[in-house]
Amino acid sequence: MFLGYSPLAYKLAIWTFSAVLCGIAGALYVPQVGIINPSEMSPGNSIEMAIWVAVGGRGTLIGPIIGAFAENGAKSYFTANFPEYWLFFLGLIFVLVPLLLPRGIMGISALLSRKRGGR
Structure with a gap:
């Protein structure tokens, strides 16, 4: 914010990218292990x-x-x-x-x- 731009868009993009990576990791975990439970x-x-x-x-x-x-x-x-x-x-x-x-x-x-x- 001190440099004159709103960091909200960057934070949101990084957070979204992190969520996508977590989703991919979760999707790949199940075939690796075979089953997932709580x-x-x-x-x-x-x-x-x-x-x-x-x-x-x-x-x-x-x-x-x-x-x-x-x-x-x-x-x-x-x-x-x-x-x-x-x-x-x-x-x-x-x-x-x-x-x-x-x-x-x-x-x-x-x-x-x-x-x-x-x-």
Whole structure:
């Protein structure tokens, strides 16, 4: 607005483009999985995606991808070996990662690269 134009048209176009991409993703999800039911929209799935971002690192594109691989690897391990404790582990990650690793795994790699560069 400070530059003399109304951002409404741009915001609406981007929002519409985002909605179209979400619709396409939803349409492609069903053939991939085979069936969809209301449990796919559970709060646990949304929390899991937030954990991907927190574990991998916010502010980067690769961070959430790394977080998704790390969290899904842990999920596979815990559901195979300790299925009754998986949700406790997920809750522990949800609480401890923001406290101990505020920048996630990408923050650790950035910290290590700064230490190497300082020597």
